[in-house]
Structures are given as C-alpha cells and as structure tokens.
Amino acid sequence: MKKIFLVLFSCLLLLSGVLAGCSSNESEAGGKDGEEVKLTWYMIGTPQKDMNKVMEEVNKYTKKKINTTIDLKMIDWGDYDKKMQVVIASGEPYDIAFTASWANNYVLNARKGAFKELDQLMDEHGKELKGALDPAFLEGAKIDGKLYAVPTNKEVGQQGVYVFNKRLVDKYKFDIQSIKSFEDLEPMLQTIKEKESGIQPMTTFTPHAPFDYILDDKMPFAVPLEGENKIVNVYETDEMKQNLDTLHKYYKAGYIKSDAATSKEPWALDVENWFVRKELYQPYAENIWSRNAGYELVVQPMHESPITFNNSVTGSMQAISATSKNPERAMEFLNLLNTDEYLRNLMDKGIEGEHYEKLDNGRIKDLPARKNYTVPSFALGNQFILDLYEEDSDDKWEKFEEFNNQSDDAPTLGFYFDPKPVRTEIAAISNVTSEFAQALLTGSVNPDEYLPKFNKKLKEAGLDKALDEMNKQYEEWKKKQ
Amino acid sequence: MLKPAVPSKKVPKAVKKKNYNPHQLGKKANAILNTMLAVFAFSCVFPFLYVIIISLTDESVLEKNGFSLLPETWSFEAYQFLWAIKSQLLQSYMITIAVTVLGTIISVFTIAFYAYAISRPQFKFRKQFTFFAFFTMLFNGGLVPFYIVATQVLHLRDTIWALILPMAVNAFYILIMRTFFQRSVPESILESARIDGASELRIYFQIVLPLSLPGLATIALFSTLGYWNDWFNALLFIDNPALVPLQSLLMKIENTLEFIRQNTLLTGSVKGIMQSVPKDAAKMAMVVIATLPIAVSYPFFQRYFIQGLTIGGVKE
Structure with a gap:
C-alpha cells in the first residue's frame, strides 16, 4: 500500500506543478481608474444571431464613455439556473449576472455571499441610477438592510388578470366586466365546453389567492393579505379550501385539461386552443399579448389594485459578483445602461437602421432583421427610457408610473426568511x-x-x-x- | 436503443424424425422462444418507429388528438421547420461529428496505450497504475472541482476540447481493454517477436493492435456513442452558439419547455420566447435526425462488438 500512495502522491505533486505553471501565465485584469477593463456579464435569454454585431456597437460606445468593454454571455432560459449554480460554486471570476426570484435565486445567492453589497458602490458610482429607480424597488430588494443587486425599473406591483380570447367573448356576448371571483367564470366555461370543440375552456392556472407567500406560491407559508398579520399555513385557510373546491369542480367538468398535473403543454399564445388564462399585468400588456398571439385578447383584473410583493421587486435584477475584479466599473456600466437612452435602446432593440428604424414622429418600427436580435427587454434594464413603438400609447410610461403609485405594499415586503x-x-x-x-x-x-x-x-x-x-x-x- | 440481434439458430428444413439432433429445440419451445424474442425485438424498435410517425404527424392533429399511431393527417411540416433553422442545425451537426470522430480516435488511442501498459507483467508499476485508474471509478472530485479544473486551469471554456477531453479516458474501458489484452495477446507471441528483434513500439503497432481489433472496435463504439449523446459538457462549458452540439441543442429545447411550464406566468412578458420553441412534431423530427446516423452506423460495428465482448482473437 505504501508504494501506491507514493505513486499517487508523486502524481499529484507533478500535476499540481503543471497546473500552477498554467495559472501563473494568466494576466491579472487591471482595473485602475484610467485602464481599459473588460466585464463579463451573464444574462438569461436565447443567444441571438446578431448578438456580436450589436455588442460591437455597444462596446464602441462604452469604451468611449467609461473605457470599458462588455463580454456578454447569453445563456438559454432553461440552462441559466444550472449554469449559474456551477459558475458561482466554482468561484469563477465574472462581473455581472442576471438574478431574480425565479432564476439564479437572488435571496439564496445574496445570503451565500455570492454577490457584492451595493449600497456604497451605488452611492459612489451610480448616483443617477439610484435617482432613476422607484424607491419601492430599492427598499423591497434589500436583504437584512443591504442591497445586493440593481433592480430593473419596471412595473413594481403584481396584478393577476384573466386574459380572454376576444373572438369567443364576442361570439357568445360574455360580460367579462362582471367577473369578480373565480366562481363567476363557471357559466362561460360551461358554454365554451359545450359549443367549442378543440378549445380548452381554461389553461392550467391557479386562481388568485389573497396571500403574501414567504417562500414560493406552492409552499404552505404565507401572510393573509387581510386579517391577522402573521404567517400561517395556507392550506388550512378557508380561502384556499374554496379555491381548491372550485378547481376540482372545474376539473371534473372537464374545463381543466385532464392531465394538467403532469402535462408539459406550454399554452403558447400563438396557438388558439384556449379561452381563458391568467397572466401578470402591466399597463397595455394586452396590446403586447395580442401582438404575440396574432389575435385579439381582452383582460379583466382578478383583484382591485396591484400588490408589491418581494417576488415582484426582485423579478429582474443585475448583481455584481463577489468575485468581480472591477466592481466599480461594473456599477458604472449598470448606471450607464439604466440611464443612457442611446445605450439602453441599442441593447434592447439592436442597431438603428438595421434592426429598427426611427419614424418622423420619434416613434420606432421593427425592421425584418429584428428577428435576429430579440432579447428579453424586462430583464435587461430600465424600461422607462425605451423608445415607444408607433402603435404604443403616448402615455405608456406615465401609465406605468401610475400603476406603480397605485400598488399596495404586501405585508412582508422586504422580509426575507432565513431558513x-x-x-x-x-x-x-x-x-x-x-x-x-x-x-x-x-x-x-x-x-x-x-x-x-x-x-x-x-x-x-x-x-x-x-x-x-x-x-x-x-x-x-x-x-x- | 437498438440491441444486437441475437443470431437465430438455423433449423435445417428437412429434419427427418429419425435424425435425432441433441441441439434441436422442441417445436413448442422453439415457437415460444421465437415469439418472446420477436416481441422483445419489436418493443426495442417500436418507440423509434413511433417517434418517426409523430415527426410526420400534422401539428394541429397533435394538438387535438395527442400522439397516435395512425395520424389523421400526415405532414412534412416538422422537417420543413428543421430546414428553416438549418444553419444552426448543420453547424451543430458538424460539431457533433467533429467531436465524435476526433474524440473517438483520441479516446481509443489513449485507452489502448494505458491498458496495454498495465496488461504487461514486465511493467513494474502496473498494479499501482491499475489502482490509479480504478480509483477514479469509485471516487471523483464532483462537479465543481471538475468545472474549476476545466475552466480556470486548463482554459477549455468555449473550445471544442471542452467537449472532447473530459470524456477521453474512461477507467472502465481501460479495465475492459486490459483484460482483453491479457486474454487475447499471449506472452508467447510477444516473446517470439522480441526474439526476432522487434522493438516495443513495433510489437505494439504491428502485432498487438491488429490482434486486438475486436476489443478496439468495442471501445470505439462505446466512445462514439458516448460522444454522440453527450450534452452535459456543452451545458457546462459552451456559451458560443457556434459550438453547441446536436444533443445539447435538443436538451436546450427540452429545458426551455420545462422552464416555461414552471414559470407559466412569465411567458406573457417574455416576447418571442414561445415562438422560438419548436412544437412536438419538430422536436421528434430533431430526435430522428439526431439518432439516425448513429443507428445506421451501428451494424458496421456490430460484428466486432459481439466478438469483442465474447471471445479473444487467439486460441492457445
């Protein structure tokens, strides 16, 4: 046995010698004030064909402005979470990463120390950014009083809405304004079930429940929105029981897909095989949805005013890695991205004249090449400085601000449970x-x-x-x- | 998955009752065994046939009726969809083929060298090196150290080597190969070669390797399958869309679908996400074109494959 260990040990020594030799060749990324810096940025989304073209333009601009270039790594939706787990666990140096409540978990990673604390950095290098953000975002995203990522400025509250297929609503003259509760849907679902073959009356969704969930919306912990301000087991409440009863009734009646619990049906908007679904609203979302679907949709809110949950303020953020060698530059870049209209629109829609064009009235229109560059706008940065499309309403961003002002804070906004x-x-x-x-x-x-x-x-x-x-x-x- | 066909026992047609054949199966037993094997063979091939049928089914019929063996409407739409994204598909195909060919060559040579060395009794440290290889079968460093070594020490990230090197050496194949060398290349042949004045390298390339072709082919087949079907390394190390192999492309689609299912409320705000995900028929068409080459190449390996696992090349 001794011999074996000797051999093993010498192999190890040899190996580590080789490895040490390799790593010492690596040059340190310099980050002094004047020097040019390259930032690595992990972002969620399907990699785009024209990514390199657009990033070339972006880099030209950022180099001029803050002497920084960006190496953007787009990771596909389904892969992002897994990939970031490995990247973070391995301590790999990178600078910026997308994080949210639903991908590359913000709270978990912040608690683990994977992200840098940003309060001071933001005060020093991101003043304009701080001014541009809705204060609710900054407050709600703080964990134990410290901010670990830059939220995207967008709708701050969450409002669930029923989305209906307008063709069917008109055909049967449904009065969707009258729908106040989940139970009110029944007569409509019944009509659709009887008269429309090939249409599923409702997609697989859970009705609105008046709870502020602590972990996620399946786990049993939540604070009721009305009533005593403490955390209870949702599955012992009357509201939940009523929802589940109605769901089961709908299921038995065939309004819900028979294999809903295991089905992988994505209920794509552009496939017209449904009558009512649930979506999260933002002002004029019905226009976007109708455009994506290719047919008209109408919406009816599930509850009165939008509610600002932890999940909605941490719905889309950019964190700076604890392993970043240039956190100041990273903050400067995020500051620029969220406040500079040219850069923000360039990253969002591509190159003017190639991916989109400006009309005389200042509005914009997509060109055919846009299909080679479609990135998730809501995940990238500040929504309020984006150019408006020709069909957008003039007051789009004002409506957003109104929507944000209307939003009620959820009881646990800013409370993150430490498990x-x-x-x-x-x-x-x-x-x-x-x-x-x-x-x-x-x-x-x-x-x-x-x-x-x-x-x-x-x-x-x-x-x-x-x-x-x-x-x-x-x-x-x-x-x- | 295709299974090696079991060589059927040929029954001479004109068997007279008088000629008693001790190896002859009874008629009943023969029928039962044949049916069992037929059912087994069919159940192996059936899923693949099913996949082909689904890939040729019209998408709207799939939405309505689900999968069926005899679809109402046939359509080549799925393959037309694949044709539409052919630039990415062809690119991925090239990557997969390059990785498989290069990887198989590298892997067969490395494994054969290592295995030959530890199979020869003259090699002083063969026990230690056998253990060194064997040890990795029992324990490994886990995912994160693996990732660190590959990206930060070897700098394999976003290179084609990230898809090849991690799978180049496999301890299990080394042990198979070692046993193969020990059994099929007797010491006496090597001795006679040495007496004739052959150098070690000459012995290896001109005597040992030709004698071990069945074993090498077996390892080659294993490696080819491994490389062809690998997607995990691509998930870890490849960000550049130009370097994504075929299986990884398929996995990406699956993962994205799963992601959408779990985050149903997100899709409204994610413009374009739904359009970019192929539908069922297109997915199955991708499976077909991803599996076909390897299924077609299988019969060429099969002869060696059976030999390699059962008998050695030399009888003493």
Missing part, C-alpha cells in the same frame, strides 16, 4: 408539498380527501416548528421597521 435554523423541516415540507400541491392546485384530486392528508403530512414534516421560527423572525423584522 438556516429549520433547514431539515423546510426540506421535508418541500418534499411533501411537491407530492401534493401540483395535484391539488390543478384540481386533479378531491380536496375533501387529499387536503387533510396533505396537512397531516405537513405537520409530520415539522410544519409547526417551521412556522414558529418564521413568525419569530417576522416579528423581529417588524419591530425594526
């Missing part, structure tokens, strides 16, 4: 939830039978302990407010 003390319980609860929630929330199983089972298993998984810890942290947080 460390009850990690095992949360993991067990998460397992139980993934077993039951999907079936219940699609109406596939009878809640009278399965809801008690679900709640019993949640209890066994340590729900009470987790709730106690959550409420303890929540009370402490409330005191500090």
Whole structure:
C-alpha cells in the first residue's frame, strides 16, 4: 500500500506543478481608474444571431464613455439556473449576472455571499441610477438592510388578470366586466365546453389567492393579505379550501385539461386552443399579448389594485459578483445602461437602421432583421427610457408610473426568511408539498380527501416548528421597521 | 436503443424424425422462444418507429388528438421547420461529428496505450497504475472541482476540447481493454517477436493492435456513442452558439419547455420566447435526425462488438 500512495502522491505533486505553471501565465485584469477593463456579464435569454454585431456597437460606445468593454454571455432560459449554480460554486471570476426570484435565486445567492453589497458602490458610482429607480424597488430588494443587486425599473406591483380570447367573448356576448371571483367564470366555461370543440375552456392556472407567500406560491407559508398579520399555513385557510373546491369542480367538468398535473403543454399564445388564462399585468400588456398571439385578447383584473410583493421587486435584477475584479466599473456600466437612452435602446432593440428604424414622429418600427436580435427587454434594464413603438400609447410610461403609485405594499415586503435554523423541516415540507400541491392546485384530486392528508403530512414534516421560527423572525423584522 | 440481434439458430428444413439432433429445440419451445424474442425485438424498435410517425404527424392533429399511431393527417411540416433553422442545425451537426470522430480516435488511442501498459507483467508499476485508474471509478472530485479544473486551469471554456477531453479516458474501458489484452495477446507471441528483434513500439503497432481489433472496435463504439449523446459538457462549458452540439441543442429545447411550464406566468412578458420553441412534431423530427446516423452506423460495428465482448482473437 505504501508504494501506491507514493505513486499517487508523486502524481499529484507533478500535476499540481503543471497546473500552477498554467495559472501563473494568466494576466491579472487591471482595473485602475484610467485602464481599459473588460466585464463579463451573464444574462438569461436565447443567444441571438446578431448578438456580436450589436455588442460591437455597444462596446464602441462604452469604451468611449467609461473605457470599458462588455463580454456578454447569453445563456438559454432553461440552462441559466444550472449554469449559474456551477459558475458561482466554482468561484469563477465574472462581473455581472442576471438574478431574480425565479432564476439564479437572488435571496439564496445574496445570503451565500455570492454577490457584492451595493449600497456604497451605488452611492459612489451610480448616483443617477439610484435617482432613476422607484424607491419601492430599492427598499423591497434589500436583504437584512443591504442591497445586493440593481433592480430593473419596471412595473413594481403584481396584478393577476384573466386574459380572454376576444373572438369567443364576442361570439357568445360574455360580460367579462362582471367577473369578480373565480366562481363567476363557471357559466362561460360551461358554454365554451359545450359549443367549442378543440378549445380548452381554461389553461392550467391557479386562481388568485389573497396571500403574501414567504417562500414560493406552492409552499404552505404565507401572510393573509387581510386579517391577522402573521404567517400561517395556507392550506388550512378557508380561502384556499374554496379555491381548491372550485378547481376540482372545474376539473371534473372537464374545463381543466385532464392531465394538467403532469402535462408539459406550454399554452403558447400563438396557438388558439384556449379561452381563458391568467397572466401578470402591466399597463397595455394586452396590446403586447395580442401582438404575440396574432389575435385579439381582452383582460379583466382578478383583484382591485396591484400588490408589491418581494417576488415582484426582485423579478429582474443585475448583481455584481463577489468575485468581480472591477466592481466599480461594473456599477458604472449598470448606471450607464439604466440611464443612457442611446445605450439602453441599442441593447434592447439592436442597431438603428438595421434592426429598427426611427419614424418622423420619434416613434420606432421593427425592421425584418429584428428577428435576429430579440432579447428579453424586462430583464435587461430600465424600461422607462425605451423608445415607444408607433402603435404604443403616448402615455405608456406615465401609465406605468401610475400603476406603480397605485400598488399596495404586501405585508412582508422586504422580509426575507432565513431558513438556516429549520433547514431539515423546510426540506421535508418541500418534499411533501411537491407530492401534493401540483395535484391539488390543478384540481386533479378531491380536496375533501387529499387536503387533510396533505396537512397531516405537513405537520409530520415539522410544519409547526417551521412556522414558529418564521413568525419569530417576522416579528423581529417588524419591530425594526 | 437498438440491441444486437441475437443470431437465430438455423433449423435445417428437412429434419427427418429419425435424425435425432441433441441441439434441436422442441417445436413448442422453439415457437415460444421465437415469439418472446420477436416481441422483445419489436418493443426495442417500436418507440423509434413511433417517434418517426409523430415527426410526420400534422401539428394541429397533435394538438387535438395527442400522439397516435395512425395520424389523421400526415405532414412534412416538422422537417420543413428543421430546414428553416438549418444553419444552426448543420453547424451543430458538424460539431457533433467533429467531436465524435476526433474524440473517438483520441479516446481509443489513449485507452489502448494505458491498458496495454498495465496488461504487461514486465511493467513494474502496473498494479499501482491499475489502482490509479480504478480509483477514479469509485471516487471523483464532483462537479465543481471538475468545472474549476476545466475552466480556470486548463482554459477549455468555449473550445471544442471542452467537449472532447473530459470524456477521453474512461477507467472502465481501460479495465475492459486490459483484460482483453491479457486474454487475447499471449506472452508467447510477444516473446517470439522480441526474439526476432522487434522493438516495443513495433510489437505494439504491428502485432498487438491488429490482434486486438475486436476489443478496439468495442471501445470505439462505446466512445462514439458516448460522444454522440453527450450534452452535459456543452451545458457546462459552451456559451458560443457556434459550438453547441446536436444533443445539447435538443436538451436546450427540452429545458426551455420545462422552464416555461414552471414559470407559466412569465411567458406573457417574455416576447418571442414561445415562438422560438419548436412544437412536438419538430422536436421528434430533431430526435430522428439526431439518432439516425448513429443507428445506421451501428451494424458496421456490430460484428466486432459481439466478438469483442465474447471471445479473444487467439486460441492457445
């Protein structure tokens, strides 16, 4: 055995020698004030054909402005999360990364120390940026009082809306204004089911529930929007029971797809096989949706005014990596991106004259080449400085601001639960939830039978302990407010 | 997945009752076994046939009726869709082929060298090197160290080598090859070569390798399949769309669909995301064109494959 270890050890030594030799060749990226710097930026979205062309223009501009060039790495939607996990875990140096509540998890990574604290950096290198952002974003995105990523300036609140296929609404003369609750949909769904073959009355969605969820909208923890201000088990509330009952009724009647719990049907907008669906609203969203769908859509809000949740303020952000060698430059770049109209429109829509053209009245219009450059606008940066399309309403951005002013803060806005003390319980609860929630929330199983089972298993998984810890942290947080 | 066809026992047609053949199966047993094998063979081929049928089904019929064996309307639309994105597809095809060919060559040579060395009793440290290889079968550093070594030490990121090198050496294949060398290349042949004055390299290339063709072909087949089907390395190391291999392209589509399913409320604001995702028929058409080459090339390997796993090249 001794020999074996000797051999192994010498191999290791040899190897590490070689490796050390390799790494020392690498030149340090310089970041002194005057020097040119190259920033690596991980971004979510499908890589585009004309990416390099546009980035060349971007780099020309940023080099002139802040002596910085950008190496943009677009990672496809489905791959982004996995890829960033490896990148972050390996401590790879990069500068900026997209982060949100739904991809490259913001709270988790910020707590882990993967992102830089930005408060001071922003004060020093991003003054204009700070001024441009809606204060609700900055407040809501703070974790334990510190900001770890730059939110995108867009709609701050969340408002669920029913989206209807206008052709069918007109055909049967439905009065969608009268819909106030999920139950009100029933007569319409019934008509569609009877008279329209090949149309699914409703896509797979969960109705609006008046809760402010702590973890995600399947996990049982939430603060009711009305009533006592403490965290409860959603699945023991009457509101949830009523929703689940209605869902199950709709499921039995065939309004919901029969394999909804396991189906991979994406309910694409451009396939006209549905009557009503749920989307999150922003001013004039129906125009965008209709344009994407290729046919007319109408919307009806599910609840009164938009609500500002943690999830909505952290819906799209750019973080600066803790491994970044040039955090100041990264902040300067984000500052420029969110405040400079030329740069922002260039990154969003491509090159003027090639991907889009300016009309006489200052409006813009896509050119055919635009299909080679479509990037997720909401994920990139400030929405309010984007040029308007010819069919956009004049007051689009004013409406956005109005929408933002209307938004009510959710009770837990700015509260981020630290799961460390009850990690095992949360993991067990998460397992139980993934077993039951999907079936219940699609109406596939009878809640009278399965809801008690679900709640019993949640209890066994340590729900009470987790709730106690959550409420303890929540009370402490409330005191500090 | 295709399975090697089982050589059927030929039954002489005119078997007279008098000629008792001890290897002859009873009629009933023969029928049962044949049916069982036929069913098994069919169940192997069937899914693939099904995929081909779906890829030729009209998309609107799929939306309405789901998958069916005899679709109402046939259509080549899925393949037309693939033709429309042919620049990306061809690019990925080239990458996959390049990686597979280059990778298989590199991998077969490396593995054969290593295995030959540890198969010869004259080599003093063969036990240690066998253990060195064997050890990696039991333990490995895990994903993150692997990623760090590949990107920060070897700088493989966004190069074609990131798709080749991580899979070039496989400890299990080394052990198969070592056993193969030990069994099929007897020491006496090498001895006689040495007496005739052959150098070690000459012995290796002119005697050992030709004798071990079945073993090499087996390893080559394994490697080819491995490289052809690999998508994970591309997910980790490739950001440049020009270097994405075919299987990775397929996985991307699957992942994106899964992503949309989980984030149903996002799609409204993500302009263009839905249009870029191919529909079912197109997905199946991609599977067809991604699988076909490897399925077609399989029969060429098959002869060696069976030999390689069962008998050695030399009888003593």
